[in-house]
Amino acid sequence: MKQFISILGLSAIICCFAIGCKQTENKELTTSEHPKDTSTVITYDTASIPPGPEREFILYGRELFVNTHTYLGPKGTVKQIAGNEMDCQNCHFDGGTRPFGNPLVTTAGRYPQYRGREGTVLTIQDRVNNCFERPLLGKHLDFDSKEMKAFAMYFKWIWDKNNNVLKIKGDLPNTLPWMDRKADWKQGKIDYDNFCARCHGIDGQGVKLPSGYGYTYPPVWGEHSYAIGSSMHRVGKLAAFIRNNMPNDMNVTHIRVTEEQAYDIAAYINNETVNSRPNFNEENIMYPNSKDKAVDYPFPPYADTFSQEQHRFGPFKPIVEYWKGRK
Ligand code: HEC
Ligand code: HEC
Numbered sequence: 364m365k366q367f368i369s370i371l372g373l374s375a376i377i378c379c380f381a382i383g384c385k386q387t388e389n390k391e392l393t394t395s396e397h398p399k400d401t402s403t404v405i406t407y408d409t410a411s412i413p414p415g416p417e418r419e420f421i422l423y424g425r426e427l428f429v430n431t432h433t434y435l436g437p438k439g440t441v442k443q444i445a446g447n448e449m450d451c452q453n454c455h456f457d458g459g460t461r462p463f464g465n466p467l468v469t470t471a472g473r474y475p476q477y478r479g480r481e482g483t484v485l486t487i488q489d490r491v492n493n494c495f496e497r498p499l500l501g502k503h504l505d506f507d508s509k510e511m512k513a514f515a516m517y518f519k520w521i522w523d524k525n526n527n528v529l530k531i532k533g534d535l536p537n538t539l540p541w542m543d544r545k546a547d548w549k550q551g552k553i554d555y556d557n558f559c560a561r562c563h564g565i566d567g568q569g570v571k572l573p574s575g576y577g578y579t580y581p582p583v584w585g586e587h588s589y590a591i592g593s594s595m596h597r598v599g600k601l602a603a604f605i606r607n608n609m610p611n612d613m614n615v616t617h618i619r620v621t622e623e624q625a626y627d628i629a630a631y632i633n634n635e636t637v638n639s640r641p642n643f644n645e646e647n648i649m650y651p652n653s654k655d656k657a658v659d660y661p662f663p664p665y666a667d668t669f670s671q672e673q674h675r676f677g678p679f680k681p682i683v684e685y686w687k688g689r690k
Pocket of ligand 1: 465473
């Protein structure tokens with residue numbers, strides 16, 4: 364085993380020379396700290412669903428979630444709802460069941476829910492449409508469509524499978540401790556090129572499936588990526604997602620980015636002045652009540668005196684401190 368680890372170490376060093384990386388952390392992760400640890404995951408075995416119409420809906424919902432572009436993308440065979448070719452699963456891993464991978468296992472138990480971004484109570488159907496609208500640059504699915512029913516029944520099923528327990532390991536919200544310093548997008552570019560570009564591309568445009576429709580590696584910026592105002596467009600949210608999930612093969616190579624690298628990379632990806640991003644429509648700039656605004660929401664108006672620059676890249680701790688006890 365020792366030999367195996369040192370071979371890995373050596374190949375990482377060689378690889379560093381080859382790609383010219385600056386500060387690759389080659390850390391051996393123990394099972395318990397590993398974000399892809401599956402030891403506590405329950406099995407979502409669709410074979411266990413009894414035959415009948417309910418089963419058909421659940422399976423259809425899962426299929427729409429995993430292969431969204433096939434059915435509901437710009438060339439979707441059912442309806443053309445999404446404006447890009449991404450799948451729900453690109454950000455909610457393993458059909459929305461993977462701990463730390465933006466799981467939706469407890470979602471059915473938490474909606475309807477008040478959401479600050481919209482300033483109103485949302486149903487689970489509204490929330491599905493939110494993700495169609497912003498990350499997927501799309502239109503809304505009709506509430507009474509077969510597809511919306513299928514999504515809702517799929518979420519209900521994974522919630523039931525989890526015995527309706529409200530907290531699971533690695534559940535939403537995906538968070539990371541706030542970093543003391545401001546995120547450095549220039550360092551983020553260096554780290555992105557080292558850790559991420561081999562799949563998502565130096566230009567961030569990802570890699571299409573061999574068919575030319577849909578993605579092997581989804582885009583992280585540009586006109587086919589998530590829109591400004593998406594949750595992923597917040598540096599804190601994206602940093603947590605990166606730290607916990609990317610590079611996608613980190614459980615194989617054992618190379619994981621540090622928290623600081625995750626913040627810097629998130630700042631680079633989300634800096635829309637260097638990497639453009641769809642501005643879906645002006646209503647994206649939401650939060651009718653500015654007091655509800657997330658500290659890392661990148662657009663004013665703000666109900667505090669911190670600059671837009673600080674809300675975009677940090678340091679976030681002073682803003683968090685300011686709002687303690689005021690909301
Ligand atoms: C670009 C990434 C991305 C894509 C693609 C995406 N989502 Fe999301 N989604 C997110 C993020 C980020 C959140 C918020 C997570 C948090 O609160 O920490 C979220 C939240 C949600 C929630 C609310 C979860 C909860 O419990 O509050 C639902 C439901 C949801 N997404 C459904 C979908 C569906 C359905 C699709 C496909 C049509 C989709 N998402 C595509 C990133 C994405
Ligand atoms: C080995 C290939 C690989 C590497 C390296 C990699 N990713 Fe990914 N990434 C993926 C795949 C594949 C998905 C979609 C996963 C799925 O659909 O199950 C993804 C999804 C994403 C997403 C959400 C979807 C989107 O496009 O918005 C983001 C953001 C992301 N990666 C950022 C990064 C960052 C930042 C790094 C570097 C720290 C990185 N990735 C490294 C393969 C990779």
